[in-house]
Amino acid sequence: MEIAVSLKLEDYAIIGDTRTAALVGNNGSIDWMCMPRFDSPACFAVLLGTRANGYWQIAPAGEERAVRRRYAGPTLILENEFVTDSGTVALIDFMPIARSEQRTDVIRIVRGVTGTVPMKMEMAVRFDYGSILPWISPDETGFRATAGPDALAVKTPVAVSHEEGITSGKFTIAEGQSIPFTLTWYPSHQTEPAANDPIEMLRQTDNRWREWSSRCAVTGPWRDLALRSLITLKALTYGPTGGIVAAPTASLPEWIGGSRNWDYRFCWLRDATLTLFALMVSGYTAEALAWREWLLRAVAGTPDALQIMYGIRGERRLTEMELPWLTGYENSRPVRVGNAAHGQLQLDVYGEIMGVFDLGRRSGASSLPQSWRLLTALMQNLEKIWQHPDEGIWEVRGPRRHFTHSRIMAWVAFDRAVRALEAGFQTGPLARWRQLRDRIHRDVCERGFNRRRNAFVQYYGSDALDAALLMIPMVGFLPADDPRVVGTVEAIQRELVSDGLVLRYRSESAVDGLPPGEGVFLPCSFWLVDNLTLMGRHREARELFERLAALSNDVGLFAEEYDPASRRLLGNFPQAFTHVSLVNAVRNLREDSVR
DSSP states (O other), rough: OOOOOOOGGEEEEEEEOSOOOOEEEEEEEEEEEEESSSTSSSOOOOSSOOOGGGGEEEEEEOOOOEEEEEESSSSSSSEEEEEEEEEEEEEEEEOOOSSSSTTEEEEEEOOEEEEEEEEEEEEEHHHHEEEEEEEEEEEEEEEEETTTTEEEEEEEEEEEEEEETEEEEEEEEEEEEEEEEEEEEETTTTTOOOOOHHHHHHHHHHHHHHHHTTOOOOOSTTHHHHHHHHHHHHHEEEEETTEEOOOOOOOOOOOTTTTTTBBBSSHHHHHHHHHHHHHHHOOHHHHHHHHHHHHHHHHHHGGGGSSEEEEOOOOOOOOOOTTTTTGGGOOOOOOESGGGGGOOOTTTTHHHHHHHHHHHHHTOOOHHHHHHHHHHHHHHHHHTTTSBBBOOOTOOOSBBBBBBHHHHHHHHHHHHHHHHHHSSSOOSSSHHHHHHHHHHHHHHHHHEETTTEEEOBTTOOOOOOOOOGGHHHHHHHHHHSSSSHHHHHHHHHSSSETTTESSSSGGOTTSSSSOOOHHHHHEHHHHHHHHHHHHHOOHHHHHHHHHHHSSSSSTSSSEEEEETOOOEESSSOOOHHHHHHHHHHHHHHHHHHHH
16 A cells, blocks of 8 residues: 655645645645635645645755745745755745636746756646546646546646656756746636736735735734734635635544544634634734625524534535545544534534624624624524533534533623624614523523632533633633632643643543544633733743744644644644634733733
8 A cells, every 4th residue: 555645734834825725845745735616626635645646746856955945925925945965946836816716726936046956846636635537638838637527737848748647747947047837727618728927927926915914903023923824814715705714624633543534624603703803803804894794695594504614605515424545644534524513503603703793893894784684683593592502612523511611602692792782783682682691691600610620611510621711701701810710720721731732621531422632722722821811920921822833833834733742733734723813812912011
């Protein structure tokens, strides 16, 4: 059996066009790319399998002595620089911001920096997650790869050959030279699109990202780190609809060799609302308005049919399936696409939705009549179901429970609705919602707080802790100096911290119905920073933040989890939830510093 050749997650960077994205290794290989959308089947899938499942590598033909990489300023243009004995060469990778859903472009430009460097190009196109070998049609400017609904046109001045499903070419690059490679996806039943000028596309793409980045309102010592996170969040936005994916990847394991492997290429209401919170407070209101329109379309229908997640165009049916022909990232199986969690009940999403609309109201965003009608319908449904057990924020695949965090977020929903009515923003049943808000608060304090442990616990009647309860002071349920909050934070620090970083909960407790084993959860670790900041423990907060910031890879990207023992990133990558949490922590630290 062929051995998988995927790199460590920290060795990858992302390029994208606000339609889809690709993961590029520091070895010059694109190992994951779905076209034309984030949720399309991958045409390069070695990330989850072997080289037989597709890749595209451009690299020196000999051994390099060093590899340096960076993004070209505040853009999503990636530069890999290879240093060899015969010279230095730069590989510039980017995707022009898409203007049409009928084509997707990837442009790779090889530039000679010093000396003369022998180079190689290898490409194995495999449609449908590495399972379909396409028909290759050479022409005078490159070749086409076609299978079923998909076609790729590859243009390059380099002569290439095709053998046993692999296209390869060798060339030499000298100082001052540039050699381009362009790949264009288009529907196979349509005429091949006209080729674009790679150098002009580079200029336009650079200008568009710099213009977007110039609107960043973040200031302070961590501005560059926060801006890289914001650029990443923008890259995870599906431009045509405003939907935001949780990550551009599927089935990357939360523990190497484990089975916690999920598809994140969908729009979680929770992740999207938290993403938009980070974007709005950082100066990006246009994205918030686009997402609001996406939400109105996606959840249209009866409020009791609200899902926790949708497809990037608002699709509801996200059927989960396994792909047995893929061996999994470092043999972590099964490989899953689709996500069965779309059918779960998670009460916290009501709080997140109301929270982001409340922020928009207070930020002066214009209101649409249908927005309040939607919110009213959702609140009326929450009135009926807030006492129900649910699967909770962590999407457990065990029994439903009365999760404390879910009830707290139900309180947030009613609290933000009451705020809107008290401000005269809209009309509604103020007295009834105010009464329900207060009732839920009492319920959580009486049933979710364990007096013996002096801490809020994971679910009613439990002794277990849950890092989601770090949200309590952040959403205003209780102040940070409340003894119950202090007790909860201290208990989490004692029992859910591994090597200074925060676990979501103890996976061996079997609360989620899955085999144990996962890394520390980076968003929760940033939430601990927020709690320490709110509690006035400034030195601890800054030290933890700086340690977390150092866990990003060399181009500022984070996954969802981290293994302190092996010092490796884990889970889908890059992860919106982590980057959102970083941006919010930067904001809280900055606000604390100017008080």
